[in-house]
Amino acid sequence: MSSSVQTEGKCPFRGDRISGALGDGPTNSDWWPGRVKTELLHQPSPLADPMGSDFDYAAEFAKIDLKELKDDIFKMLTTSVDWWPADYGHYGPQMIRMAWHSAGTYRIADGRGGTASALQRFLPIMSWVDNGNIDKSRRLLWPIKQKYGAKLSWADLIVLTGNCALESMGLKTSGFGGGRLDAWEIDNGTYWGSETEMTARDRWNGNPANGDADLANPMGASEMSLIYVNPEGPNRDYDPMSSAYEIRETFSRMAMNDEETVALIAGGHAFGKSHGATPMEHIGEAPSGAGIEQQGFGWINSHGKGHSEDTTTNGIEGAWTSNPILWDQEYLQNLFHYEWEHDKSPAGATQWKPKADQNARLTPDAHVEGKQNTLMMMTSDIALKVDPEYRKVCEKFLSDHEYFSKAFADAWYKLMHRDMGPKTRYVGVEVPASDEIWQDPIPECTHEVISDSDIAELKKQILDTDLPVSALVSTAWASASTYRNSDKRGGANGARIRLAPQKDWEVNNPAQLSDVLAKLEGIQKSFGKMVSMADLIVLAGYAGVEKAASDAGVSVSMSFVPGRMDATDEQTDAESFEWLRPVADGFRNFQERKFGASTEALLIDRANLLTLTAPELTAIVGGLRAIGCNSDGSDVGVFTDKKGVLTNDFFVNLYDMSTQWFAKDDDQMLFDGRCRKTGKIKYTATRADLVFGSDAQLRAVGEVYAANDGHEKFVHDFAAAFHKVMMLDRFDLDAKTPAITGK
Numbered sequence: 001m002s003s004s005v006q007t008e009g010k011c012p013f014r015g016d017r018i019s020g021a022l023g024d025g026p027t028n029s030d031w032w033p034g035r036v037k038t039e040l041l042h043q044p045s046p047l048a049d050p051m052g053s054d055f056d057y058a059a060e061f062a063k064i065d066l067k068e069l070k071d072d073i074f075k076m077l078t079t080s081v082d083w084w085p086a087d088y089g090h091y092g093p094q095m096i097r098m099a100w101h102s103a104g105t106y107r108i109a110d111g112r113g114g115t116a117s118a119l120q121r122f123l124p125i126m127s128w129v130d131n132g133n134i135d136k137s138r139r140l141l142w143p144i145k146q147k148y149g150a151k152l153s154w155a156d157l158i159v160l161t162g163n164c165a166l167e168s169m170g171l172k173t174s175g176f177g178g179g180r181l182d183a184w185e186i187d188n189g190t191y192w193g194s195e196t197e198m199t200a201r202d203r204w205n206g207n208p209a210n211g212d213a214d215l216a217n218p219m220g221a222s223e224m225s226l227i228y229v230n231p232e233g234p235n236r237d238y239d240p241m242s243s244a245y246e247i248r249e250t251f252s253r254m255a256m257n258d259e260e261t262v263a264l265i266a267g268g269h270a271f272g273k274s275h276g277a278t279p280m281e282h283i284g285e286a287p288s289g290a291g292i293e294q295q296g297f298g299w300i301n302s303h304g305k306g307h308s309e310d311t312t313t314n315g316i317e318g319a320w321t322s323n324p325i326l327w328d329q330e331y332l333q334n335l336f337h338y339e340w341e342h343d344k345s346p347a348g349a350t351q352w353k354p355k356a357d358q359n360a361r362l363t364p365d366a367h368v369e370g371k372q373n374t375l376m377m378m379t380s381d382i383a384l385k386v387d388p389e390y391r392k393v394c395e396k397f398l399s400d401h402e403y404f405s406k407a408f409a410d411a412w413y414k415l416m417h418r419d420m421g422p423k424t425r426y427v428g429v430e431v432p433a434s435d436e437i438w439q440d441p442i443p444e445c446t447h448e449v450i451s452d453s454d455i456a457e458l459k460k461q462i463l464d465t466d467l468p469v470s471a472l473v474s475t476a477w478a479s480a481s482t483y484r485n486s487d488k489r490g491g492a493n494g495a496r497i498r499l500a501p502q503k504d505w506e507v508n509n510p511a512q513l514s515d516v517l518a519k520l521e522g523i524q525k526s527f528g529k530m531v532s533m534a535d536l537i538v539l540a541g542y543a544g545v546e547k548a549a550s551d552a553g554v555s556v557s558m559s560f561v562p563g564r565m566d567a568t569d570e571q572t573d574a575e576s577f578e579w580l581r582p583v584a585d586g587f588r589n590f591q592e593r594k595f596g597a598s599t600e601a602l603l604i605d606r607a608n609l610l611t612l613t614a615p616e617l618t619a620i621v622g623g624l625r626a627i628g629c630n631s632d633g634s635d636v637g638v639f640t641d642k643k644g645v646l647t648n649d650f651f652v653n654l655y656d657m658s659t660q661w662f663a664k665d666d667d668q669m670l671f672d673g674r675c676r677k678t679g680k681i682k683y684t685a686t687r688a689d690l691v692f693g694s695d696a697q698l699r700a701v702g703e704v705y706a707a708n709d710g711h712e713k714f715v716h717d718f719a720a721a722f723h724k725v726m727m728l729d730r731f732d733l734d735a736k737t738p739a740i741t742g743k
Helices: 003-008 038-043 055-061 067-079 094-101 134-151 154-168 240-253 258-268 330-337 379-386 388-399 401-420 453-462 469-480 510-526 531-549 574-578 597-607 614-627 649-654 686-694 697-707 713-729
Strands: 340-345 351-352 362-364 371-373 660-661 670-675 681-688
Touching: 003 351, 038 597, 038 614, 055 134, 067 134, 067 154, 094 134, 094 154, 094 258, 094 401, 154 401, 240 258, 240 379, 258 330, 258 379, 258 388, 258 401, 330 379, 330 388, 351 379, 371 649, 379 388, 379 713, 388 401, 453 510, 453 531, 469 510, 469 531, 469 614, 469 713, 510 531, 531 614, 531 713, 597 614, 597 686, 614 649, 614 686, 614 697, 614 713, 649 686, 649 697, 660 681, 697 713
Parallel strands: none
Antiparallel strands: 340 351, 362 371, 660 670, 670 681
């Protein structure tokens, strides 16, 4: 390079300039919106985690002096700072909102959202409309997070701060369990809705005002970028009955019944105020759209002080009670003792105020000393008064403050811990001793577990029955594959596949399942040692896999880990478990009907919930097809004449170019594979089969297994992935065991 070029300082890239930010422009999904997002199978990436794979957070958290930590939080709550002064001199109400909005993203349909990973720190949640100014709450907590470092996750700190806020204002909470691991990257795997604008509501079919609206699954919120409902009412039309309809629907999606719903709303609104003092045109971009100099701060307010008495968050202005930093019944008293009428906030939002001539209480201004303001209610508050069932709950709470306090504390505990899974995952001295049914309790294993010789004998007895290998593997898969990593629910432990509702699910082939369970129960009763049905079901699957592999000429010895226990009907909330029922399960070629999402997208989503990688997904599907594990026992996708044998025929025949595929009809859900020469139908397949030939990444993996030297690797990979799924819910173990011995 000449000296003249160096001194001119030209761009080192070809051309005179770099156009736009590096990486800007259409993505692959923009160009090809129907593509399979296989990258979701590799998130979260361990490469994003600064703590490393050996980090034991539970052990680190256990080192914390919880009293000292809580004292630090209590001190922070009443130490106001000048860059974001506390309302009423107390940060408690805004910290309750922070914790509530972290937990309130949970939805029971797929178990995603919730507190467990502190995803509130990342897009899209950090910049949702409903999370306005929560960025300030986390910054107020930074000195505490900085002090405790790796011993305290953001996820735990957010929840514990919410608890401390309640306690500091007079409520006795029901407990706290730590152990939440932080996320370290954006969650690209959760579908939050198809809307392209904030607060849009395309997810509804019908009109809530008529009581006949339907909220699309798996949505939990009524509008894009909200936690549950619009406080002004659906479409901001301030209709309390429509609001009540949406509250009931959305709170049920958070696994809350009517009493829990009223307790949470009435309890949460006992504290603090809403902010709408400044017109929205003065409010800047959310954190993700703010300038780099704002350092992650968003919603910068250009009016007046930009905070304190000039704050705008959701646009509604005012407090619900005359003492917003004290736990009492006044919220409910005010709601029912006064008549309310429509009003407008300075920011233009619809709200409610007491009608004139009622001598209604006033509430002190949060920042201006000596100033008194009119009380406020939201449309979502008035909904509790006009809905007959919610009104009954409110009246019950009004008549018994102690009962109300306990109901709110218990509902708050559930809200904060619902997505953590079994109580065995909780850490800390404030974990309650009692088990709650929403924690899906399983009896503790107190008996001596079966030995290696017992395992060998039980496998022999299982294989000596007349049960086909496909039935053994299918039953184990049906039991374990209910697991979802999002909220740690489901799985083989507990053997709830024996109980309602799982035993009756169509996808589980109830007739075949009943036969398998009856045979296994016979073995259990005659065996001279205690063994749970949960262990027997998984062990039967292992015996089936080993037999199918052996018949294919490959020796596999799977590492069975006993210790599972059997749950009872009394320990099982059938209504809650019904949400785990698969409406589409590509692993077993089952789909109730055609959905808005493609079959292959639904398969990827289910694999993501099972924490499967692309190679694991590929191996599992190829193996289940070869063994013959379709939900209805059909041969769809079974590209082999050796059904029940763990061959790699699924891949070999899928990639055989002598076969050409044609859709059976315009739905393009079923396909015929025809011989190119004769036109004769050789196979039938679903989209969950053909995706392993059409998607480049899945095909690349499948070609490894289809190669002449790929069969043995495929068998071992299938066994390892199968074992992984069987072990996903073994939170009672310190570490996972290897899938195969003697490999």
